[in-house]
Amino acid sequence: MTDGDTEVVEQTLRIEAAPETVWRFWTDPERLARWWGARSELLPRPGGAFVVEMSDGPVMRGEFVELVPYERLVFTFGWEPVDGESLLEPGSTRVEVTLTPDGADTILTLRHRGLPPGETTELHRSGWAQFLPRLADAAHT
Amino acid sequence: MDEALRAVADPTRRAILRLVRDHEVAAGEIASSFPTMSRPAVSQHLRVLNEAGLVDVRADGNRRLYRLRPDGLRDAASFVEELWSDRLAQLKTAAEQEEWPARTRAEHRARRAADQEEP
Numbered sequence: 498m499t500d501g502d503t504e505v506v507e508q509t510l511r512i513e514a515a516p517e518t519v520w521r522f523w524t525d526p527e528r529l530a531r532w533w534g535a536r537s538e539l540l541p542r543p544g545g546a547f548v549v550e551m552s553d554g555p556v557m558r559g560e561f562v563e564l565v566p567y568e569r570l571v572f573t574f575g576w577e578p579v580d581g582e583s584l585l586e587p588g589s590t591r592v593e594v595t596l597t598p599d600g601a602d603t604i605l606t607l608r609h610r611g612l613p614p615g616e617t618t619e620l621h622r623s624g625w626a627q628f629l630p631r632l633a634d635a636a637h638t
Numbered sequence: 639m640d641e642a643l644r645a646v647a648d649p650t651r652r653a654i655l656r657l658v659r660d661h662e663v664a665a666g667e668i669a670s671s672f673p674t675m676s677r678p679a680v681s682q683h684l685r686v687l688n689e690a691g692l693v694d695v696r697a698d699g700n701r702r703l704y705r706l707r708p709d710g711l712r713d714a715a716s717f718v719e720e721l722w723s724d725r726l727a728q729l730k731t732a733a734e735q736e737e738w739p740a741r742t743r744a745e746h747r748a749r750r751a752a753d754q755e756e757p
Contacts, residue, residue, distance in 0.1 A: 506718050506719045506722060508719075508722050508723060508726060510726055510727075510730060512729070512730045512733050512734060513734045513737070513741070514733040514734050514736065514737040515737065518733050518736055518737050519729070519733050522729055522732060522733050528732070528736075531728070531732040532725055532728035532729040532731075532732045533725050533728070533729070601741070603733075605726070605729075607722055607726065609718055609722065612718055
């Protein structure tokens with residue numbers, strides 16, 4: 498899926514838990530660490546840090562943009578540069594999470610916007626030889 | 639996580655990919671580009687790249703010709719897609735585990751209430 502010149506990744510899933518519970522797993526560092534990364538720094542207010550450190554080093558550095566408790570959460574998403582190269586520059590992409598109650602469950606929809614267009618040939622031209630090791634690092638989480 | 643990503647994590651293999659990016663190159667010629675490396679070591683790298691689907695190989699007489707497979711490398715969006723599906727599956731498990739004891743108690747209560755209502 499594309500959004501102007503960039504790619505959007507969209508995923509939806511049902512979670513058998515209330516939106517209040519799911520919300521805590523995005524805003525409480527201890528709970529976030531149960532499903533993503535080794536450590537995190539979360540300041541759940543607009544402009545607050547959203548930083549997740551992977552167990553083998555790569556660091557996702559973002560900022561909370563919007564918080565509507567138990568309903569909607571928006572944050573920026575990027576990887577800290579390593580040796581001056583970043584897979585996704587911090588601030589360059591944005592993740593929107595919406596939580597919709599369905600009975601006692603939650604329907605979670607995640608949209609990740611602003612991803613660079615995915616032409617493999619483009620990657621070749623723009624120096625994928627430097628780019629891909631970052632992917633490999635980020636993948637081992 | 640992914641064979642192709644692991645394959646390109648190695649600097650020698652990235653150098654090989656650059657060599658075979660635009661045209662076919664014979665295995666012998668690839669090996670001579672790495673004078674400090676043994677032939678078997680280079681062959682091993684070529685095998686890894688081939689198994690990861692990053693290069694095509696064909697025989698020409700007794701030579702083996704390698705070339706980059708253009709669609710072998712995945713793009714950033716499909717990588718991110720995979721990242722989120724793995725993470726969200728774990729989020730689902732963690733959130734459901736947290737609520738599971740309360741839900742089980744509520745279901746027991748509901749079942750007991752239903753049993754008592756029956757004549």
